[in-house]
Amino acid sequence: MRLLTIGGVISYRALFNWATPAMFIGTLLVGPVFQLLFFAYLGRQLGVADDGFYIVGNAVLAASALCLFGGSMAVLNERRFGTLGHVLLSPRSRTLTWIGRALPYAGNGLLVAAFTLVMGKLLLGLPIPAGAWPGLAATLASAALACAAFGLVLGAFALRFRDAWLINNTTVTLMVLFSGTNVPRESLPGWMQAAGNFIPVTHAASAARSLVHGASFGSVAPRIGQELLIGAAYAVLAGVLLKVFEAESRRRASLDTL
Amino acid sequence: MSDYAIEADGLRRSYRSRTGWLRPQTTVVDAVRGVTFAVGRGELFGLLGPNGAGKTTTIKMLNTLLIPTAGTARVLGHDVVRETREVRKRIGYVFGGDRGLYERLSALDNLRYFAELYGVPAREQKARIGELLELVGLTGREGERVEGYSRGMRQRLHIARGLLHRPEVLFLDEPSIGVDPVAARDLRKTVADLAAGGTTVLLTTHYMAEADELCDRIAVIAGGELRALGTPTELKRHADGRRVVEVEAYGVAPGTVELLQALPGVRGVQIEESGAAQLLTVQSESDVDVQSDVLAALNGVRLGRVSARQPTLEDAYVAIVSGDGGPARESLVAA
Numbered sequence: 001m002r003l004l005t006i007g008g009v010i011s012y013r014a015l016f017n018w019a020t021p022a023m024f025i026g027t028l029l030v031g032p033v034f035q036l037l038f039f040a041y042l043g044r045q046l047g048v049a050d051d052g053f054y055i056v057g058n059a060v061l062a063a064s065a066l067c068l069f070g071g072s073m074a075v076l077n078e079r080r081f082g083t084l085g086h087v088l089l090s091p092r093s094r095t096l097t098w099i100g101r102a103l104p105y106a107g108n109g110l111l112v113a114a115f116t117l118v119m120g121k122l123l124l125g126l127p128i129p130a131g132a133w134p135g136l137a138a139t140l141a142s143a144a145l146a147c148a149a150f151g152l153v154l155g156a157f158a159l160r161f162r163d164a165w166l167i168n169n170t171t172v173t174l175m176v177l178f179s180g181t182n183v184p185r186e187s188l189p190g191w192m193q194a195a196g197n198f199i200p201v202t203h204a205a206s207a208a209r210s211l212v213h214g215a216s217f218g219s220v221a222p223r224i225g226q227e228l229l230i231g232a233a234y235a236v237l238a239g240v241l242l243k244v245f246e247a248e249s250r251r252r253a254s255l256d257t258l
Numbered sequence: 259m260s261d262y263a264i265e266a267d268g269l270r271r272s273y274r275s276r277t278g279w280l281r282p283q284t285t286v287v288d289a290v291r292g293v294t295f296a297v298g299r300g301e302l303f304g305l306l307g308p309n310g311a312g313k314t315t316t317i318k319m320l321n322t323l324l325i326p327t328a329g330t331a332r333v334l335g336h337d338v339v340r341e342t343r344e345v346r347k348r349i350g351y352v353f354g355g356d357r358g359l360y361e362r363l364s365a366l367d368n369l370r371y372f373a374e375l376y377g378v379p380a381r382e383q384k385a386r387i388g389e390l391l392e393l394v395g396l397t398g399r400e401g402e403r404v405e406g407y408s409r410g411m412r413q414r415l416h417i418a419r420g421l422l423h424r425p426e427v428l429f430l431d432e433p434s435i436g437v438d439p440v441a442a443r444d445l446r447k448t449v450a451d452l453a454a455g456g457t458t459v460l461l462t463t464h465y466m467a468e469a470d471e472l473c474d475r476i477a478v479i480a481g482g483e484l485r486a487l488g489t490p491t492e493l494k495r496h497a498d499g500r501r502v503v504e505v506e507a508y509g510v511a512p513g514t515v516e517l518l519q520a521l522p523g524v525r526g527v528q529i530e531e532s533g534a535a536q537l538l539t540v541q542s543e544s545d546v547d548v549q550s551d552v553l554a555a556l557n558g559v560r561l562g563r564v565s566a567r568q569p570t571l572e573d574a575y576v577a578i579v580s581g582d583g584g585p586a587r588e589s590l591v592a593a
């Protein structure tokens with residue numbers, strides 16, 4: 001249990017590039033708010049969708065990018081520091097170790113999403129029903145967890161491929177597109193909509209929007225469930241990939257080359 | 259339970275690496291080519307050899323980080339390929355170098371995290387970490403971030419980490435690299451104490467005096483193969499029947515080494531810069547006195563101290579790795 005919690009927190013501080021006050025505020029708090037404003041004003045201009053659409057979408061997205069990069073850094077930076085070998089010498093459960101690493105990002109993501117949402121409400125004056133907040137919190141948490149698990153999958157690829165940042169950046173861009181956070185999904189081609197069903201954020205974003213428009217928690221619960229299910233699936237996939245790539249690194253001696 | 263702490267049987271490992279992008283070429287390096295040895299429980303075993311000899315590769319196979327291409331190995335009776343968890347619980351690994359630490363964390367947090375990873379019980383962690391910081395002399399600086407550490411301080415932290423979980427078998431890959439002389443002496447004492455306390459130690463080092471002082475037995479590996487194995491005293495016999503002449507000289511002309519090498523009876527020549535002077539070490543067969551020939555060959559060069567001495571482990575090492583040492587090879591060369 002300590003490996004999961006304390007270990008997770010220490011590793012977060014060790015491996016997360018943005019865990020300094022300046023980077024944290026700049027990249028994780030201020031950045032997303034400007035991104036939100038950008039899309040909201042663009043949306044007003046083009047008349048595609050209302051403020052609520054963008055505020056909620058970008059709040060969820062802010063969490064997702066962070067969790068995604070975080071999960072990936074949790075593995076990638078080990079290689080940068082040359083510590084991976086020492087970590088892999090641990091006789092303890094790999095599952096606990098890796099999940100412990102993803103959790104702080106999920107918590108952090110939740111915080112960032114909530115901040116973005118509140119700022120959006122304050123700056124753009126979006127009315128959010130008071131009763132919607134607990135549901136929104138649950139929704140954002142599900143998205144953060146799912147994204148952190150997805151981030152670990154990307155992290156696993158970092159064990160295997162040198163160009164991990166290429167994969168990360170491409171993935172985030174695709175995620176913005178497919179999840180319909182900044183483009184209404186109905187306007188996307190069918191295959192993109194279909195792909196959106198299998199990635200984190202899509203269901204959470206849709207649930208959050210409904211909540212803001214006054215839907216009851218009960219009516220969005222299935223979508224939150226879907227988001228969590230997707231998260232669980234990615235967590236399992238990450239576990240399998242990490243195991244496979246670790247075994248492969250012992251065979252191919254790919255650990256110490258960067 | 260096995261009688262040995264470490265058993266390596268015909269270990270081999272080759273690396274494949276790709277170069278080129280348009281026309282990729284695969285090169286295969288045979289880093290270790292069939293190494294067999296056994297280390298007893300509580301033994302302090304040295305692994306010596308030139309750069310690229312395959313020492314680190316051998317250690318990485320023994321500590322489960324690499325899978326051997328062929329051969330088998332066991333640590334405390336557990337197979338290093340199949341029973342990784344059992345092996346990992348019982349071993350510690352110290353790797354020389356600047357990397358391998360979390361730069362943004364303090365020494366204390368580095369140790370905390372690895373204490374967790376290496377399964378040190380929660381209630382013992384604090385005391386154990388304090389004890390180790392004391393042992394490696396980092397007490398008082400444990401709160402600073404590692405990125406500001408000097409090379410030697412990093413190395414001390416590496417050592418502390420390797421000892422966290424009181425491993426039964428300790429792999430020390432150049433532990434004294436970058437460590438100052440006093441700390442190196444403390445380190446040798448620590449290692450000797452650990453071995454005296456029953457810990458099995460496998461040590462690689464490029465400092466012959468260190469190996470001579472510490473090791474119960476030494477294996478010399480070169481080109482991925484075992485060249486010699488024995489106690490330091492036994493190994494020194496490889497330089498038996500040799501005489502060593504050391505000459506301090508100022509301004510040795512290029513080509514002189516080759517000239518000396520060609521003298522009758524000379525078996526090996528090394529040159530080493532020491533300040534303004536150069537130190538020439540000439541090994542020769544014992545029944546030939548090469549001193550006068552050597553001095554004649556150095557005619558015109560300003561000379562300092564000239565001395566003859568008994569061969570050391572270093573001389574034996576040089577004899578072994580340069581491939582013409584050892585009673586077994588002697589006859590071959592002579593024939």
Ligand SMILES: Nc1ncnc2c1ncn2[C@@H]1O[C@H](COP(=O)(O)OP(=O)(O)OP(=O)(O)O)[C@@H](O)[C@H]1O
Nearest residue numbers: 253273275287289308309310311312313314315316
């Ligand atoms: N990951 C790798 N990929 C390809 N070749 C490698 C790799 N690691 C080591 N080698 C090669 O294997 C050989 C043995 O290397 P190794 O690190 O075992 O030597 P060593 O005896 O530890 O040397 P040193 O004294 O310099 O530490 C070298 O030729 C090296 O280039």
Ligand SMILES: [Mg+2]
Nearest residue numbers: 313314315431
């Ligand atoms: Mg080495």
